[in-house]
Amino acid sequence: MSRLLGCIADDYTGATDLGAMLSRAGMRVLLHFGLPENPLNAAGYDAAIIALKSRSIPARDAVEQSLAALAVLRSVGFARFFFKYCSTFDSTDKGNIGPVAGALADTLDASRVFFCPSFPENGRTVYCGHLFVNGKPLHESGMERHPLNPMTDADLVRVLGRQTKQTVGLLPYSAVEVGFGPAETAADELVAQGVQFVIADALKDLHLGTLAFVAERDVLMTGGSAFAGAIAQACHMRRELAFRLPDAVGMEGYAAFLSGSCSAATQRQVAAFRKAAFSRAVDPLRLAAGDDSVRKIVDSAAERLADGPVMVYSTADLAAVGAAQRELGVEAASAMLEDTLARVAAGLVEKGVRRLVLAGGETSGAVIRELGVEAVRIGPEIAPGVPWVETLDEPRLALALKSGNFGADDFFFRALGTAQ
Numbered sequence: 469m470s471r472l473l474g475c476i477a478d479d480y481t482g483a484t485d486l487g488a489m490l491s492r493a494g495m496r497v498l499l500h501f502g503l504p505e506n507p508l509n510a511a512g513y514d515a516a517i518i519a520l521k522s523r524s525i526p527a528r529d530a531v532e533q534s535l536a537a538l539a540v541l542r543s544v545g546f547a548r549f550f551f552k553y554c555s556t557f558d559s560t561d562k563g564n565i566g567p568v569a570g571a572l573a574d575t576l577d578a579s580r581v582f583f584c585p586s587f588p589e590n591g592r593t594v595y596c597g598h599l600f601v602n603g604k605p606l607h608e609s610g611m612e613r614h615p616l617n618p619m620t621d622a623d624l625v626r627v628l629g630r631q632t633k634q635t636v637g638l639l640p641y642s643a644v645e646v647g648f649g650p651a652e653t654a655a656d657e658l659v660a661q662g663v664q665f666v667i668a669d670a671l672k673d674l675h676l677g678t679l680a681f682v683a684e685r686d687v688l689m690t691g692g693s694a695f696a697g698a699i700a701q702a703c704h705m706r707r708e709l710a711f712r713l714p715d716a717v718g719m720e721g722y723a724a725f726l727s728g729s730c731s732a733a734t735q736r737q738v739a740a741f742r743k744a745a746f747s748r749a750v751d752p753l754r755l756a757a758g759d760d761s762v763r764k765i766v767d768s769a770a771e772r773l774a775d776g777p778v779m780v781y782s783t784a785d786l787a788a789v790g791a792a793q794r795e796l797g798v799e800a801a802s803a804m805l806e807d808t809l810a811r812v813a814a815g816l817v818e819k820g821v822r823r824l825v826l827a828g829g830e831t832s833g834a835v836i837r838e839l840g841v842e843a844v845r846i847g848p849e850i851a852p853g854v855p856w857v858e859t860l861d862e863p864r865l866a867l868a869l870k871s872g873n874f875g876a877d878d879f880f881f882r883a884l885g886t887a888q
């Protein structure tokens with residue numbers, strides 16, 4: 469049996485996170501970056517993900533791209549769909565979660581859609597409709613300072629309500645906690661009251677499992693990767709899915725780590741790795757002044773490849789990032805560093821690197837584009853939500869795309885541990 473779940477993800481690292489959770493539950497997963505130009509070859513896959521970069525673009529464009537992705541997935545036989553967004557519900561008051569989900573629901577004639585960003589394993593939970601990150605309300609978790617999508621309200625019923633014409637309601641903890649029967653009855657009552665978009669409380673994986681069974685009849689589901697994983701597990705329990713472990717990923721060739729994420733978690737991970745192995749900093753001010761270049765960075769890193777993995781990073785603390793942004797402008801600094809790390813990645817692949825770990829969503833997107841990677845299959849996980857993936861085209865590359873906030877301090881060491 470195959471073609472169980474067609475997925476649309478609103479960014480690249482989030483898409484690999486989703487792939488990891490589906491794969492963990494036994495699905496064979498195809499992940500395509502961007503809208504495919506040629507027909508999608510989903511033969512033999514249980515799930516296909518089309519990864520967009522639609523999280524922070526104008527809502528109209530996000531809707532257009534998501535509907536195009538839906539059409540691609542339908543054209544190859546998928547009939548049930550999952551819209552993946554961030555477990556911290558990253559969006560602005562205008563979208564894009566509400567408008568995209570609304571357009572997908574209209575197209576699919578979905579009378580009820582669950583919204584379930586909860587990802588307990590990574591500290592994201594929803595209680596009384598409020599999103600918590602490691603026990604802190606979303607608007608006090610650091611997300612209130614996010615540069616693109618500052619989240620200043622933890623009440624998801626209110627946040628989603630501002631973004632959509634659909635009526636939004638809450639499936640509360642009191643119903644989800646007791647189990648399938650009461651949760652299903654409460655969900656049906658919400659629909660009877662005219663609610664179409666249902667924010668669901670979930671504090672642990674058991675709750676996500678309950679919700680996955682309640683959502684069985686739904687054509688469209690939305691949320692974080694953990695909810696999708698629970699849906700995949702439900703397919704497995706209903707014997708729609710034969711469980712299989714993710715395939716191994718080819719691990720020959722030199723390894724490099726490229727980090728453009730400046731999240732607190734990545735700063736700690738980079739600091740830990742720098743103590744133990746070769747690392748090369750990329751300083752935006754030196755780069756802008758012409759005192760450093762892609763060629764110099766590639767050459768200095770390439771010299772050390774035979775000794776073990778090399779790291780190239782622009783990761784810096786808030787003060788240094790702020791100084792670069794004041795001097796160069798926020799967008800210009802970002803664009804320059806993303807372009808630099810992307811071209812460094814391409815230069816290192818030319819030098820024989822075949823294993824690349826990328827830290828940061830925007831950084832990963834830029835590297836994937838520069839390398840011309842179109843499709844990958846999902847391999848084993850390094851950390852919750854961060855799998856190795858393998859490109860389907862030559863040269864075969866093992867890649868890992870790490871969301872800024874994911875992974876423990878020893879993430880880069882674990883990346884290699886998993887690899888061996």
Ligand SMILES: Nc1ncnc2c1ncn2[C@@H]1O[C@H](COP(=O)(O)OP(=O)(O)OP(=O)(O)O)[C@@H](O)[C@H]1O
Binds near residue numbers: 831
């Ligand atoms: N030293 C620096 N100074 C200014 N900007 C930087 C610096 N280093 C990285 N940046 C920029 O900061 C942004 C980091 O975004 P990115 O999405 O890569 O990481 P993230 O936000 O931590 O990850 P995620 O989106 O997965 O949470 C990029 O545009 C990057 O180029």
Ligand SMILES: O=C(O)[C@@H](O)C(=O)CO
Binds near residue numbers: 481
């Ligand atoms: O859901 C998450 O937290 C991640 O998959 C992600 O989308 C980070 O950008």
